[in-house]
Amino acid sequence: MEREALLRNPELKNMGGQGLLRTRKLTQYLLETSVYPREPEILKQLRATTAIHPLGLMGTLPDAGQVLTMVLEMVNVKKTIEIGVFTGYSLLLTALTIPHDGKITAIDPDQEAYNIGSPLIKKAGVEHKINFINSVAHPVLDKLLETPDEHDSFDFAFVDADKVNYAKYHEKLLKLVKVGGIIVYDNTLWLGTVAVEEELVPEMLRESRHYMKELNKSLAADDRIRICQLPCGDGMTICRRLR
Numbered sequence: 001m002e003r004e005a006l007l008r009n010p011e012l013k014n015m016g017g018q019g020l021l022r023t024r025k026l027t028q029y030l031l032e033t034s035v036y037p038r039e040p041e042i043l044k045q046l047r048a049t050t051a052i053h054p055l056g057l058m059g060t061l062p063d064a065g066q067v068l069t070m071v072l073e074m075v076n077v078k079k080t081i082e083i084g085v086f087t088g089y090s091l092l093l094t095a096l097t098i099p100h101d102g103k104i105t106a107i108d109p110d111q112e113a114y115n116i117g118s119p120l121i122k123k124a125g126v127e128h129k130i131n132f133i134n135s136v137a138h139p140v141l142d143k144l145l146e147t148p149d150e151h152d153s154f155d156f157a158f159v160d161a162d163k164v165n166y167a168k169y170h171e172k173l174l175k176l177v178k179v180g181g182i183i184v185y186d187n188t189l190w191l192g193t194v195a196v197e198e199e200l201v202p203e204m205l206r207e208s209r210h211y212m213k214e215l216n217k218s219l220a221a222d223d224r225i226r227i228c229q230l231p232c233g234d235g236m237t238i239c240r241r242l243r
């Protein structure tokens, strides 16, 4: 019901499949011209497998995936952490991109969703790079923070999980990611709702919208990082730790 209300709401057109761009045709153009032709076959398979999951729309969008790949390569990422794995699109993409001896700590409490993508991760031959931890993120981050060797040790972090906790993850990740390292937050335009008056936003999205708006303000004011917010996927903010 809420989802139907979303689809009917002209202010939230991206839920109708057009993404954040002006028209569905433009989104299709971008995907068909620049994204799908370069998407590895195994990621296409993972997307197809995820589409039949009732929450399939949560999977990282392939245009956002292309940005992730670019950043991972540009920064020569070797050691990374991912909060929010679901069926593993962003995880597999990361594992395919980092070097053979790279390592990913991947955290998600939903083992069932991970089991959907895990055969494709094995098929791709990149399972050895992944330490999947079946848990919510905070206790895992706290454990890492108890180990001095883990401080300032990660090249990259990707956050795509419970939106209400992003600001808390930010404080912890800033201690784990090295100076010069990157933290990427997904969904920072939160289905377009950040720019819509609260009364027009369906109830189920209001709390996360509130936290996402607060996060966007605090990232913009945070002088420990450089930021760049991109209107790709569902909005993605790239942060680089400066000090």
Ligand SMILES: C[S@@+](CC[C@H](N)C(=O)[O-])C[C@H]1O[C@@H](n2cnc3c(N)ncnc32)[C@H](O)[C@@H]1O
Pocket (backbone or CB within 6 Å): 058, 059, 060, 083, 084, 085, 086, 087, 088, 089, 090, 091, 107, 108, 109, 110, 113, 135, 136, 137, 138, 160, 161, 162
């Ligand atoms: C949008 S999906 C992640 C999509 C994934 N990055 C992909 O590429 O398909 C969000 C995930 O966050 C997970 N999640 C929710 N709360 C969490 C928490 N407290 N800690 C870690 N993960 C959490 C959910 O189980 C869900 O799988």
Ligand SMILES: O=c1cc(-c2ccc(O)cc2)oc2c(O)c(O)ccc12
Pocket (backbone or CB within 6 Å): 057, 058, 059, 060, 160, 161, 162, 163, 186, 187, 234
């Ligand atoms: O529709 C969603 C919902 C989520 C979501 C909600 C609650 C959580 O604890 C975690 C994730 O995330 C989404 C997402 O990341 C996305 O790109 C699209 C839709 C949704």
